[in-house]
Amino acid sequence: MPEQEQMVAIRVKVNGKEHKLQVEPRLLLVELLRENLDLTGTHIGCDTSYCGACTVLLNGKAVKSCTVLAVHADGGEVLTVEGLAKNGELHPIQKAFGDAYGLQCGYCTPGLLISTYQLLQRNANPSEKDIRKAIAGNTCRCTGYQNVFKAIKAAAKGA
Amino acid sequence: MADQDKSNGQKRWVGQRVPRKEEGRLLRGQGKFIDDIKLREMLYLAFVRSPYAHARVVNVNTSAAEALPGVAAVLTGREVESLTSPFIEIGPDQCQKIADYPMAGSKARFQGEPVAAVVAESPRLAEDAAELVQVDYDPLPAVTDAEQAEKNESILHENAGTNVVWRGVFEYGDVEKAFREAASVVEIDRLHFHRFSSTPLEPNVIIAQWDNKDGRLYYWCNNSFPSFAIQFLAPHLRIHIDQIRVQTFDIGGSFGIKITNYTQMAVCALASRKCGGRPVKWVETRTEHMLSSAHGNERTFLNTRVALDKNGVITAIDSRHIDDCGAYPRYEPLGCVIWSQVFPGVYRFRNAKIDFTQVVTNKCPVGPNRGYSRMQHLWFLERICDICAHELKIPADEMRLRNYIRPEEMPYTTPNGCVYDSGNYPKMLEVGKKLIGWDEWKRKQAEARKDGRLIGIGIGTTLDSGTNNFGQSQIINPYAPFSGNSQGANVKLDIYGEIVVAVGSCPQGQGHETTAAQIVADLLNVTPDLITVRTGFDTERNVHTGFSGTYASQFAVSGLSAVHGAAQKLKKEMLRLAAFTLNAKEDELELGIGAQGPEVRVRGTERSIPYGGLANIVNVNSAVMPEELHEITLNCRYIWRAPFKVPDKAKKYGNLTLTYASQLHIAVLEVDRDTYVPRILDYVAVDDCGTVINPPIVEGQVYGATAHGIGAALMEGCFYDEVGNMLTSTFSDYTPITSVNMPNVKFGDIQTPSPHSFNGAKGMGEGGAAPIHTLSAALQDALFDKGIIIDDSFNNGDRVYHLMQQAGKGKKPARVKPRAVPA
Numbered sequence: 001m002p003e004q005e006q007m008v009a010i011r012v013k014v015n016g017k018e019h020k021l022q023v024e025p026r027l028l029l030v031e032l033l034r035e036n037l038d039l040t041g042t043h044i045g046c047d048t049s050y051c052g053a054c055t056v057l058l059n060g061k062a063v064k065s066c067t068v069l070a071v072h073a074d075g076g077e078v079l080t081v082e083g084l085a086k087n088g089e090l091h092p093i094q095k096a097f098g099d100a101y102g103l104q105c106g107y108c109t110p111g112l113l114i115s116t117y118q119l120l121q122r123n124a125n126p127s128e129k130d131i132r133k134a135i136a137g138n139t140c141r142c143t144g145y146q147n148v149f150k151a152i153k154a155a156a157k158g159a
Numbered sequence: 160m161a162d163q164d165k166s167n168g169q170k171r172w173v174g175q176r177v178p179r180k181e182e183g184r185l186l187r188g189q190g191k192f193i194d195d196i197k198l199r200e201m202l203y204l205a206f207v208r209s210p211y212a213h214a215r216v217v218n219v220n221t222s223a224a225e226a227l228p229g230v231a232a233v234l235t236g237r238e239v240e241s242l243t244s245p246f247i248e249i250g251p252d253q254c255q256k257i258a259d260y261p262m263a264g265s266k267a268r269f270q271g272e273p274v275a276a277v278v279a280e281s282p283r284l285a286e287d288a289a290e291l292v293q294v295d296y297d298p299l300p301a302v303t304d305a306e307q308a309e310k311n312e313s314i315l316h317e318n319a320g321t322n323v324v325w326r327g328v329f330e331y332g333d334v335e336k337a338f339r340e341a342a343s344v345v346e347i348d349r350l351h352f353h354r355f356s357s358t359p360l361e362p363n364v365i366i367a368q369w370d371n372k373d374g375r376l377y378y379w380c381n382n383s384f385p386s387f388a389i390q391f392l393a394p395h396l397r398i399h400i401d402q403i404r405v406q407t408f409d410i411g412g413s414f415g416i417k418i419t420n421y422t423q424m425a426v427c428a429l430a431s432r433k434c435g436g437r438p439v440k441w442v443e444t445r446t447e448h449m450l451s452s453a454h455g456n457e458r459t460f461l462n463t464r465v466a467l468d469k470n471g472v473i474t475a476i477d478s479r480h481i482d483d484c485g486a487y488p489r490y491e492p493l494g495c496v497i498w499s500q501v502f503p504g505v506y507r508f509r510n511a512k513i514d515f516t517q518v519v520t521n522k523c524p525v526g527p528n529r530g531y532s533r534m535q536h537l538w539f540l541e542r543i544c545d546i547c548a549h550e551l552k553i554p555a556d557e558m559r560l561r562n563y564i565r566p567e568e569m570p571y572t573t574p575n576g577c578v579y580d581s582g583n584y585p586k587m588l589e590v591g592k593k594l595i596g597w598d599e600w601k602r603k604q605a606e607a608r609k610d611g612r613l614i615g616i617g618i619g620t621t622l623d624s625g626t627n628n629f630g631q632s633q634i635i636n637p638y639a640p641f642s643g644n645s646q647g648a649n650v651k652l653d654i655y656g657e658i659v660v661a662v663g664s665c666p667q668g669q670g671h672e673t674t675a676a677q678i679v680a681d682l683l684n685v686t687p688d689l690i691t692v693r694t695g696f697d698t699e700r701n702v703h704t705g706f707s708g709t710y711a712s713q714f715a716v717s718g719l720s721a722v723h724g725a726a727q728k729l730k731k732e733m734l735r736l737a738a739f740t741l742n743a744k745e746d747e748l749e750l751g752i753g754a755q756g757p758e759v760r761v762r763g764t765e766r767s768i769p770y771g772g773l774a775n776i777v778n779v780n781s782a783v784m785p786e787e788l789h790e791i792t793l794n795c796r797y798i799w800r801a802p803f804k805v806p807d808k809a810k811k812y813g814n815l816t817l818t819y820a821s822q823l824h825i826a827v828l829e830v831d832r833d834t835y836v837p838r839i840l841d842y843v844a845v846d847d848c849g850t851v852i853n854p855p856i857v858e859g860q861v862y863g864a865t866a867h868g869i870g871a872a873l874m875e876g877c878f879y880d881e882v883g884n885m886l887t888s889t890f891s892d893y894t895p896i897t898s899v900n901m902p903n904v905k906f907g908d909i910q911t912p913s914p915h916s917f918n919g920a921k922g923m924g925e926g927g928a929a930p931i932h933t934l935s936a937a938l939q940d941a942l943f944d945k946g947i948i949i950d951d952s953f954n955n956g957d958r959v960y961h962l963m964q965q966a967g968k969g970k971k972p973a974r975v976k977p978r979a980v981p982a
Contacts, residue, residue, distance in 0.1 A: 026283065040195035041188015045360040046445040050890035053360055081188035094186040098178065101855040104668030104863065106185030107192065107361045107411030132898045139890070141360045141412050142668045144866030145898045147859055
């Protein structure tokens with residue numbers, strides 16, 4: 001196991017909750033979320049920031065957490081898929097994905113939801129081109145994206 | 160939400176847009192994928208892999224790795240060989256001489272093959288330690304081309320003495336007579352279907368625990384055909400099959416690729432045993448997945464001759480096919496017969512001779528990738544149809560209408576004895592042409608051609624054969640112990656009357672929880688939300704047969720037939736018990752939802768008993784039951800068996816699949832004159848999978864299969880250099896299709912109910928790789944005038960550029976030879 005002196009102390013707020021942790025400098029943000037905090041909704045698909053299954057918001061910006069070190073999140077704020085629903089109620093984006101059959105195996109879905117969240121924060125009325133661009137970094141192998149496009153359009157209308 | 164059934168006023172859920180029961184947990188990030196599971200004392204495994212495609216493993220030095228603090232064990236290929244028996248080989252003769260182990264012992268046969276495995280306290284430590292394992296290799300000549308492999312100049316498996324895994328001739332009708340009488344013959348020198356993978360987003364993940372407390376081997380894994388995996392694992396690990404418990408939960412896609420992760424399941428088990436029974440987790444990286452999980456079959460079609468009559472109707476095909484299965488056969492050589500489920504595709508020709516060979520090469524072993532083995536053949540047939548149409552100057556749509564099997568011929572027996580249950584290909588073409596605006600596009604195309612623009616319109620008609628007759632394995636190996644097909648299910652009223660369905664499938668997004676609930680809701684006259692469906696494989700549920708899993712487009716037929724059978728059995732028992740308790744005749748009873756919830760009541764009276772009341776009697780109040788009702792359990796297991804016979808092995812004749820869903824796609828594309836990149840301008844997908852159980856679930860899978868096909872046709876390929884280095888081992892190189900490459904798909908459907916399934920449904924999901932055929936055809940249409948024959952299934956900008964550069968130089972790859980035959 002790594003020596004204690006190799007560990008770095010970090011503070012990070014995830015889905016509104018403060019955490020103080022000792023981490024290896026090489027620990028990835030996605031590993032911190034999944035292994036240290038048991039927030040397993042954020043997934044790893046490609047390890048090289050192509051697929052976006054690991055997308056989370058870090059300080060309000062969508063990042064691919066498989067390519068961000070946990071220490072980079074020190075002092076920061078993270079939103080993951082687990083933080084979208086409020087008081088057990090699905091976020092309108094989640095609801096729209098469900099209504100439009102915008103997911104099948106569900107492995108890419110957490111990343112897609114976060115990318116959509118970011119898109120709609122920045123652009124309440126996205127065109128189809130905006131939508132395609134916003135999720136270009138989120139690979140889905142099941143849906144062929146058709147119902148994802150419908151879900152995002154519906155979420156934008158409802159927002 | 161539900162329709163009223165006019166006959167009895169009952170609501171019907173089959174055919175409705177029922178929301179998916181799976182959605183809640185997946186949308187909240189609460190899905191249960193294997194990498195989400197943490198077990199006490201868990202260790203992590205990392206593989207050391209061969210950088211060479213073909214090399215002797217001279218020495219493996221593990222001492223530095225073992226000395227690293229936190230490393231629990233290192234396992235080498237040679238050690239694995241000493242502890243296990245080689246995996247079962249399905250093929251005959253030379254295949255039986257291949258010794259397939261999950262790690263390379265004395266020789267590595269593809270780049271990325273594991274040679275050692277390191278187990279450590281954290282995944283990162285395991286990776287560190289894997290880098291400390293020193294392996295000395297002696298490189299050997301690599302064979303990466305199937306035709307080269309066939310020459311046996313460098314042999315992968317010395318014991319077998321040849322790289323040829325299987326060879327057989329499939330011949331039906333009178334081929335030579337048809338060629339003698341042909342009005343014209345078209346010859347095509349070489350066609351090639353490329354290697355790709357539908358590569359699921361979740362990689363292979365396995366947790367194994369060889370528990371020394373009870374001597375059992377526990378798996379939590381994402382294998383997508385676990386009953387097949389345990390049949391391979393038990394003899395390999397030299398244990399009783401009942402010692403193994405396999406559980407799967409949510410699976411992040413498989414598309415067949417996860418069927419062959421039993422090899423890594425074996426290594427994880429041995430590692431756990433070596434570490435005193437601590438659980439061992441292995442999470443595959445994407446690069447490992449691309450290098451060494453499984454790819455789709457690559458196939459070359461040589462010396463093809465096509466006989467046609469004066470109307471352009473194909474009368475015979477003669478061709479030689481070489482399939483490349485990579486370094487080890489594993490699920491192969493089943494692919495050497497599975498293509499023949501769709502022997503004539505959608506076409507009427509009765510005479511054909513296909514000389515089929517499969518070889519090993521120094522590349523990643525193949526596995527049953529979405530559209531498995533049939534898509535290669537269907538692409539070949541569609542290329543033939545399309546090339547002949549162009550050579551004979553017959554419009555593509557007209558060519559197909561002349562050659563399609565006609566709806567009035569259904570059920571249609573193919574030359575090799577398969578029975579196409581139903582279908583209406585001309586109708587699908589009509590629907591497709593209407594959706595795309597065929598005439599308008601033809602007009603636009605003619606205008607654009609005047610400006611030199613390269614626009615093509617292509618049709619692909621294809622089949623998705625579902626519910627295999629495993630007896631086809633005996634066409635490959637007469638001694639293979641498999642035939643037929645079966646699936647199991649259990650439906651019960653639990654102690655408080657809850658309806659619980661268990662099936663032996665392990666869905667990866669296909670919505671089995673939802674469709675199974677729809678079937679049971681209709682039978683028991685309740686709403687689907689009152690039904691709990693336990694999917695995900697678990698040997699301990701005792702609902703699996705040797706065929707259970709999720710593969711080969713079959714759940715709607717095999718899985719749901721089992722669910723339906725079990726629910727019928729339960730309903731019968733409920734009526735019998737209720738007749739006793741209500742002192743009524745069974746035919747006076749009806750099922751429905753009363754004030755207190757689901758109940759059985761005497762029609763037109765207030766007399767009723769809730770489902771919970773029936774469950775109470777059977778489970779905890781049995782003294783009130785008279786002895787003649789003791790056989791009632793309200794816990795009903797049913798095994799559905801497909802009505803198959805063992806095929807005629809010598810003639811290679813018999814029904815190989817139960818249902819034939821069909822797809823017709825039309826694409827309009829334009830080749831960019833500066834970049835040569837083919838761009839899709841319009842796209843239609845028409846689907847027929849018989850009776851549809853849940854329309855948006857079917858539509859969603861059609862879109863998914865369409866994306867895989869478009870990706871494979873234009874972007875995705877598993878490519879190697881000549882010494883066997885894989886060139887596409889990351890997503891940045893492999894470039895899976897994204898939202899910006901995917902066109903809008905216009906969806907259409909027709910429903911020709913299957914006479915072979917209880918509710919008219921056909922298995923679907925694989926989709927026959929229709930876009931690959933369709934886009935090849937569209938490109939052909941765009942480039943035929945340039946003297947180009949589309950002879951490969953992969954056509955990105957680079958490849959189209961080379962085709963256009965080579966056009967007109969050298970021999971034309973396809974030729975038409977008119978014959979002087981009296982009309």
